[in-house]
Amino acid sequence: MYHFTIGEEELANLDIYSIYYDEEQEQIYIGTNSGLYTYSQSTIHKLTLPKERVGNSYFDLKVDGNGDLFCKNLNGQVFQIFRDSLSIVYTLPEEYLSEQFGYYFDSKNNLWCYANRLVKVNRKNVKNSKVYDFSYLVSISEVGDNEYVLGMTDTTLGNTQSPEGVDFKYTILKTVTPAIRTKNNDFIFYRYYGEPRRTFVKMFSKDGVYKNELKIDGLHSIEKVNDTLFTMNGVRSGVSFLRYENDSTTISRRYFSDKFISAAHLSKNGTLFLGTFKKGLIVVPNKSIEGVILNELGMDLMYDYSGQLFVRDRSGVLMAYQFNKDNQRIEKESVVASRRIHISQYKVDGQDFPGLFFLLSATRDAVDLGAGYIGIVTKDGISAFNAYDRKEKGLACFNLDENNSPFTNKRLFHIAADSIGRNLYVSGSKGLYTSGYDTVNFDEIKLNEKSLDIADIKFSSGYLFCGTYTKGVVIIKDNEPLVIIDKTNGLLENRVLQVDVQDSKLYVLSSGGLQVFDMKEQEFIDNETLNLVGNSITKFDIWKDKLAFFERNSFYTMELGNLDGSSYCSRVYLDSVRVNNTRIDTSKKSFRHNENSLSFYVDFRNAKTLHNVSIQYMLEGFLNRWNTLGVKQHKIEFLSLSPGDYSLKIRAKNGTSLSTPLIYRFTIRAPFWQRWWFYLSIIVISIGVVSWLFYSKLKQERIRTTQEIKLERSNRIATSAQLKAIRAQMNPHFIFNAINSIQHLVLENEKIKSYDYLESFSSLVRMMLDFSEREFILLEEEVDFLKLYLELESLRFNENFNYTLSVEDSLMTKTVPSLIVQPFIENAIKHGVLHKDGEKMIAVRFAKYDKDRILCEIEDNGVGREKVKEIMERRGSRHSSFATNAIKNRLKMLNEHIGIDGEFKIIDLYDEKGKAKGTCVKVLLPIIIRE
Numbered sequence: 001m002y003h004f005t006i007g008e009e010e011l012a013n014l015d016i017y018s019i020y021y022d023e024e025q026e027q028i029y030i031g032t033n034s035g036l037y038t039y040s041q042s043t044i045h046k047l048t049l050p051k052e053r054v055g056n057s058y059f060d061l062k063v064d065g066n067g068d069l070f071c072k073n074l075n076g077q078v079f080q081i082f083r084d085s086l087s088i089v090y091t092l093p094e095e096y097l098s099e100q101f102g103y104y105f106d107s108k109n110n111l112w113c114y115a116n117r118l119v120k121v122n123r124k125n126v127k128n129s130k131v132y133d134f135s136y137l138v139s140i141s142e143v144g145d146n147e148y149v150l151g152m153t154d155t156t157l158g159n160t161q162s163p164e165g166v167d168f169k170y171t172i173l174k175t176v177t178p179a180i181r182t183k184n185n186d187f188i189f190y191r192y193y194g195e196p197r198r199t200f201v202k203m204f205s206k207d208g209v210y211k212n213e214l215k216i217d218g219l220h221s222i223e224k225v226n227d228t229l230f231t232m233n234g235v236r237s238g239v240s241f242l243r244y245e246n247d248s249t250t251i252s253r254r255y256f257s258d259k260f261i262s263a264a265h266l267s268k269n270g271t272l273f274l275g276t277f278k279k280g281l282i283v284v285p286n287k288s289i290e291g292v293i294l295n296e297l298g299m300d301l302m303y304d305y306s307g308q309l310f311v312r313d314r315s316g317v318l319m320a321y322q323f324n325k326d327n328q329r330i331e332k333e334s335v336v337a338s339r340r341i342h343i344s345q346y347k348v349d350g351q352d353f354p355g356l357f358f359l360l361s362a363t364r365d366a367v368d369l370g371a372g373y374i375g376i377v378t379k380d381g382i383s384a385f386n387a388y389d390r391k392e393k394g395l396a397c398f399n400l401d402e403n404n405s406p407f408t409n410k411r412l413f414h415i416a417a418d419s420i421g422r423n424l425y426v427s428g429s430k431g432l433y434t435s436g437y438d439t440v441n442f443d444e445i446k447l448n449e450k451s452l453d454i455a456d457i458k459f460s461s462g463y464l465f466c467g468t469y470t471k472g473v474v475i476i477k478d479n480e481p482l483v484i485i486d487k488t489n490g491l492l493e494n495r496v497l498q499v500d501v502q503d504s505k506l507y508v509l510s511s512g513g514l515q516v517f518d519m520k521e522q523e524f525i526d527n528e529t530l531n532l533v534g535n536s537i538t539k540f541d542i543w544k545d546k547l548a549f550f551e552r553n554s555f556y557t558m559e560l561g562n563l564d565g566s567s568y569c570s571r572v573y574l575d576s577v578r579v580n581n582t583r584i585d586t587s588k589k590s591f592r593h594n595e596n597s598l599s600f601y602v603d604f605r606n607a608k609t610l611h612n613v614s615i616q617y618m619l620e621g622f623l624n625r626w627n628t629l630g631v632k633q634h635k636i637e638f639l640s641l642s643p644g645d646y647s648l649k650i651r652a653k654n655g656t657s658l659s660t661p662l663i664y665r666f667t668i669r670a671p672f673w674q675r676w677w678f679y680l681s682i683i684v685i686s687i688g689v690v691s692w693l694f695y696s697k698l699k700q701e702r703i704r705t706t707q708e709i710k711l712e713r714s715n716r717i718a719t720s721a722q723l724k725a726i727r728a729q730m731n732p733h734f735i736f737n738a739i740n741s742i743q744h745l746v747l748e749n750e751k752i753k754s755y756d757y758l759e760s761f762s763s764l765v766r767m768m769l770d771f772s773e774r775e776f777i778l779l780e781e782e783v784d785f786l787k788l789y790l791e792l793e794s795l796r797f798n799e800n801f802n803y804t805l806s807v808e809d810s811l812m813t814k815t816v817p818s819l820i821v822q823p824f825i826e827n828a829i830k831h832g833v834l835h836k837d838g839e840k841m842i843a844v845r846f847a848k849y850d851k852d853r854i855l856c857e858i859e860d861n862g863v864g865r866e867k868v869k870e871i872m873e874r875r876g877s878r879h880s881s882f883a884t885n886a887i888k889n890r891l892k893m894l895n896e897h898i899g900i901d902g903e904f905k906i907i908d909l910y911d912e913k914g915k916a917k918g919t920c921v922k923v924l925l926p927i928i929i930r931e
Contacts, residue, residue: 031071455467801842
């Protein structure tokens with residue numbers, strides 16, 4: 001049975017008791033012995049539990065008549081599940097409690113709780129709930145208007161009289177396990193008899209009339225999947241399926257015999273969920289795909305004339321499998337064991353030839369040539385074989401020697417034949433060749449004057465179908481390439497591994513998966529069943545109405561009828577939106593100009609196609625093409641969006657099917673100085689001022705203009721002087737900290753390190769004095785300065801301080817303002833990693849931000865600003881970063897001086913639990929264009 005498992009790591013130590021799949025939200029809920037879990041964004045998440053709960057085990061997930069989801073524990077509590085948390089709906093009084101506590105919703109949405117009493121719960125006021133004096137209850141089911149069937153244990157045999165105050169009809173079934181209602185209001189349950197304990201599955205009518213029973217040893221439990229299908233879980237491992245309808249009982253073979261199956265749920269779209277103990281959640285997307293696990297990697301599989309399937313694994317073991325009408329395996333036998341067996345099966349004169357197989361080590365392919373002849377390809381060449389007397393016999397096209405053979409020093413792989421036109425086709429490592437039966441002249445068939453790289457060939461109805469390694473499927477007619485089917489026609493990948501033809505359908509296995517091409521409609525059939533197995537199929541074979549295929553070390557069989565109909569791709573969900581790293585209500589669609597860093601968290605929840613779907617997104621107004629998220633990515637992030645209107649479209653792709661896009665429209669408002677009314681106001685005012693100046697002060701214009709020029713020149717000189725003053729102010733600040741570091745080493749008696757530090761410090765001071773006199777320097781000089789500074793700091797911290805400094809090569813020759821970055825690194829060390837135990841890390845990165853600016857990121861793994869503030873307050877210290885304020889003023893004046901925005905932003909970093917894990921400073925350095 002084809003399946004995959006989710007939550008293997010998250011649920012590795014948990015026992016699954018109950019499963020429910022929310023069809024509307026496509027979300028899985030899992031009740032375990034350690035809480036209630038849900039599956040989203042490819043991860044298992046634990047729901048918030050109420051403080052008033054008793055115990056951590058949760059069972060019996062089910063919905064009421066309103067579609068609300070509920071569960072229970074074994075301590076008499078019933079919970080309602082809403083979003084990501086639970087709330088207690090009702091608690092059965094302790095004196096009524098027993099091990100068989102359960103709950104039930106009838107057709108009027110009444111909540112019934114049962115154990116040693118039966119309680120009809122008043123959900124508006126639980127104090128007014130009605131209690132019925134029934135004892136030892138294990139189940140309750142509604143079978144008619146105000147009519148119920150009560151399952152009671154054998155201890156009630158002497159006490160079956162109706163208690164007082166019972167205002168409904170009821171029938172009692174005596175059992176030891178819950179009585180489960182079927183589609184036609186029959187009830188099934190199981191009981192143990194005798195020694196050794198034997199299990200009997202018993203069937204009763206709703207009136208308590210015995211109907212029949214089945215003896216099934218090793219049964220652990222029966223669980224209802226739907227009104228006619230039930231899972232029978234084994235005492236040790238595995239699961240079987242019992243179908244009971246109209247007194248007819250069918251039991252499947254046991255599946256998953258290596259796992260203990262503890263719970264089952266079947267969704268409306270046919271996905272089966274099976275819970276295990278400590279092995280995760282098994283998902284069976286399609287029960288009709290029957291599977292067999294091999295001990296080794298599968299190598300060959302092929303049906304014979306009777307529908308028996310032969311399978312060879314990598315060790316050479318050849319097995320024969322037979323399947324019944326329900327596609328269930330009924331027998332298995334080992335045919336032969338050898339490491340060099342190859343399977344070939346073919347027709348003779350258009351008919352399946354009984355029992356004729358080539359089990360020869362050198363056989364690579366075989367084909368029906370007609371008139372009782374079989375064409376064979378081996379590693380040494382080709383030959384003809386008479387199927388009736390089992391002897392090799394000559395045909396002209398096989399009478400080749402070294403002088404006339406085009407296959408000398410060429411490996412051959414596949415053979416196909418047109419038995420009516422008497423033409424032979426052979427493919428090998430050097431191309432595709434054809435010849436008539438009665439000639440030894442082989443001609444090469446080329447595509448655009450180039451040899452074909454053939455992976456497989458099949459001939460059908462006058463056409464030769466060639467699967468190639470690079471060009472998709474090439475269809476040839478009369479030795480001329482006629483049609484090419486590749487990615488432009490809907491083929492998933494152009495690397496084709498195998499082709500086959502049956503009933504006007506072309507089956508193509510490429511590196512992208514198995515597809516079916518309808519040759520009448522000239523299009524691929526988009527099918528959900530094939531999309532389930534994705535691109536993991538390695539080989540397939542077809543026999544009449546059956547398909548068999550390998551996937552890793554397993555093979556699966558299915559009815560071809562399951563390939564009819566189109567695939568369905570479920571929708572994508574928007575879990576949350578974060579603006580500037582703060583979660584917002586998704587109904588908010590308008591943001592300020594500085595709220596321009598947006599992150600969108602998306603989820604695809606349809607478990608049936610979970611492993612084969614990709615998420616695509618497009619942001620109209622910024623990114624006008626579809627992009628694809630990684631397999632395990634669920635975050636779409638856009639940093640520093642410009643003001644404007646945007647439409648984020650997100651869709652899922654399943655094979656060639658696309659879901660309806662999820663659309664989130666939002667606007668980033670421009671700052672007031674960029675809005676139309678502001679521009680209009682400026683224009684109106686400007687026109688008025690200019691007009692007034694023109695008419696009233698025309699004679700004084702030249703004088704005023706001259707004064708403005710002088711004033712502007714003075715301002716430039718003043719600004720430049722002020723920038724130099726700020727840089728000069730930063731130098732003593734740094735020198736003060738450096739001398740403190742030297743003092744620290746001397747006090748620690750670190751003589752060698754003190755000497756190294758002084759020597760490096762002198763070099764650093766020389767560079768700093770030089771840079772202080774220069775307003776702008778090359779980024780390469782800035783990087784050398786930072787490397788020296790960081791090396792000095794690493795000497796002070798010994799071996800538990802590490803740093804990295806990376807820069808794009810193309811930026812090294814860019815000119816930037818001097819001595820901007822060092823104070824931020826200094827702050828990261830002094831106020832970040834200094835207070836951190838263990839390894840201390842500083843990462844400095846330079847990257848191009850836009851044509852005018854370079855982005856520098858300084859990231860540390862320190863304790864975070866909040867922790868530093870707490871430490872300072874505890875010490876009674878109030879630290880004000882002089883360098884940070886100076887840089888802020890300097891960048892502001894640089895903006896006024898050169899007209900390019902320079903800025904910095906300090907971001908607190910947190911881990912998944914909300915704990916501070918460091919600080920990241922992002923500095924935008926203006927690039928200076930020297931004239």
